[in-house]
Amino acid sequence: MENNTRFLLNESDLPKFWYNIAADSPVPPTPVLHPGTMEPVTPDFLSVLFPMDLIMQEISTERYIEIPEEVREVYKLYRPTPLLRARRLEKALDTPAHIYYKYEGVSPSGSHKPNTAIAQAYYNKIAGTKALTTETGAGQWGSSLAFACSVFDMELEIYMVKVSYHQKPYRRNLMEVYGATVYASPTDRTNYGRSVLAENADNQGSLGIAISEAVEAAATSNGAKKYSLGSVLNHVLLHQTVIGEEALKQMDLANEYPDVVIGCAGGGSNFAGIAFPFLRENLKNGKRARLVAVEPTATPSLTKGVYTFDYGDTAKMAPIVKMHTLGHDFMPPGIHAGGLRYHGMAPSVSALVDAGHIDAVAVKQRETFEAAIQFANAEGIVPAPESAHAIRAAINEAMDAKAKGEKRVILFNLSGNGNFDMAAYENYLNGKLEDFEYPAEAVQEAMKKLPQVSF
Numbered sequence: 001m002e003n004n005t006r007f008l009l010n011e012s013d014l015p016k017f018w019y020n021i022a023a024d025s026p027v028p029p030t031p032v033l034h035p036g037t038m039e040p041v042t043p044d045f046l047s048v049l050f051p052m053d054l055i056m057q058e059i060s061t062e063r064y065i066e067i068p069e070e071v072r073e074v075y076k077l078y079r080p081t082p083l084l085r086a087r088r089l090e091k092a093l094d095t096p097a098h099i100y101y102k103y104e105g106v107s108p109s110g111s112h113k114p115n116t117a118i119a120q121a122y123y124n125k126i127a128g129t130k131a132l133t134t135e136t137g138a139g140q141w142g143s144s145l146a147f148a149c150s151v152f153d154m155e156l157e158i159y160m161v162k163v164s165y166h167q168k169p170y171r172r173n174l175m176e177v178y179g180a181t182v183y184a185s186p187t188d189r190t191n192y193g194r195s196v197l198a199e200n201a202d203n204q205g206s207l208g209i210a211i212s213e214a215v216e217a218a219a220t221s222n223g224a225k226k227y228s229l230g231s232v233l234n235h236v237l238l239h240q241t242v243i244g245e246e247a248l249k250q251m252d253l254a255n256e257y258p259d260v261v262i263g264c265a266g267g268g269s270n271f272a273g274i275a276f277p278f279l280r281e282n283l284k285n286g287k288r289a290r291l292v293a294v295e296p297t298a299t300p301s302l303t304k305g306v307y308t309f310d311y312g313d314t315a316k317m318a319p320i321v322k323m324h325t326l327g328h329d330f331m332p333p334g335i336h337a338g339g340l341r342y343h344g345m346a347p348s349v350s351a352l353v354d355a356g357h358i359d360a361v362a363v364k365q366r367e368t369f370e371a372a373i374q375f376a377n378a379e380g381i382v383p384a385p386e387s388a389h390a391i392r393a394a395i396n397e398a399m400d401a402k403a404k405g406e407k408r409v410i411l412f413n414l415s416g417n418g419n420f421d422m423a424a425y426e427n428y429l430n431g432k433l434e435d436f437e438y439p440a441e442a443v444q445e446a447m448k449k450l451p452q453v454s455f
């Protein structure tokens with residue numbers, strides 16, 4: 001087995017439980033606050049947006065939560081996903097490091113996102129929800145939830161950031177193939193969308209605005225629609241831990257254990273998915289893998305943001321949570337092509353970074369695409385631009401190991417493929433992408449608009 005390139009599990013190895021970091025996290029959970037009263041939210045407030053099973057998972061401290069059989073059946077369409085050793089990349093880098101990657105791009109929508117989309121659609125279905133609303137930026141979340149809703153025969157209404165809606169027609173078409181309805185946000189369908197358009201009819205949208213529209217659409221539906229979020233929340237990160245649980249077994253097959261585990265971080269879900277099971281091994285079983293979250297220098301919530309309470313969305317309708325934030329009205333620079341655009345970071349990841357259990361690094365755009373192209377030429381897979389941030393960091397680790405003459409075992413999460421993202425590659429290849437470092441002053445300025453809370 002050790003000489004293999006691919007380390008594969010059987011269907012019977014598909015995890016039966018998600019791992020809940022809240023059971024073992026050395027940092028206590030921080031309260032989730034109502035955006036109006038600034039007091040801790042009640043399940044009643046959350047139940048306008050989410051079914052009770054997901055709310056209970058959100059606040060659970062149970063270590064393992066059973067994956068329903070109906071969800072495992074759908075997972076079997078693409079899970080367990082493969083773990084590969086990047087032998088050809090190692091050779092190209094001439095490094096003594098061993099590089100492994102967990103490949104989530106084999107899912108129907110091409111990323112890790114169906115891991116939670118399927119679970120969320122299922123829990124909504126059994127709670128009697130008829131329709132879901134959500135937002136999507138680049139389109140990966142929208143297409144994942146569209147697939148999941150088609151499986152469970154539910155309607156889906158998607159607010160897609162306007163600039164992506166026009167730049168990425170094929171992603172939109174994919175959501176429509178799965179039966180979803182897609183609107184370019186800001187729309188004139190919601191009060192918030194109308195207010196944004198009244199101020200600037202040409203507003204090209206942002207993730208924060210699209211979230212506000214999707215939340216409003218659910219909250220004003222008299223219970224007919226619920227809202228679904230693709231990252232950040234505890235229950236989303238929980239569902240993604242199937243990645244790390246499988247990877248632990250697969251590293252066993254390879255007869256190695258990672259010195260460093262790497263994931264790109266937008267809202268934190270694919271990173272947590274691969275890293276939290278390894279963090280459990282650090283905390284409880286004496287292992288010492290370094291865990292590294294990688295973000296773009298253009299949207300550096302972990303490395304330049306402030307760890308504080310902030311709104312989850314631009315319109316201040318979503319709950320207030322304590323997280324690393326760039327400010328809730330953050331607009332990513334237009335030049336940035338690599339996704340990972342959310343202004344904040346999952347509270348659990350933020351707290352663990354703050355306490356020093358997780359490292360965070362930021363990488364620049366052009367070196368990220370350079371790594372993506374090096375990876376594509378060595379391993380064949382064109383990575384999602386988001387995932388390329390993890391590849392950049394993995395290659396940096398491998399080169400550092402080479403400089404120090406160390407055999408280092410590196411594991412990274414290849415969270416998705418880039419088959420729908422060729423426009424970003426076209427821009428890179430035509431020299432249109434520039435590096436951008438989000439200015440610290442802009443973060444300072446945004447902090448003046450934080451909610452005034454007493455926690």
Ligand SMILES: *Cc1c(COP(=O)(O)O)cnc(C)c1O
Binds near residue numbers: 264266267268416
């Ligand atoms: C959405 C997405 C991400 C970023 O989201 P996280 O919640 O941080 O994982 C990363 N990679 C891919 C391929 C994605 O689709």
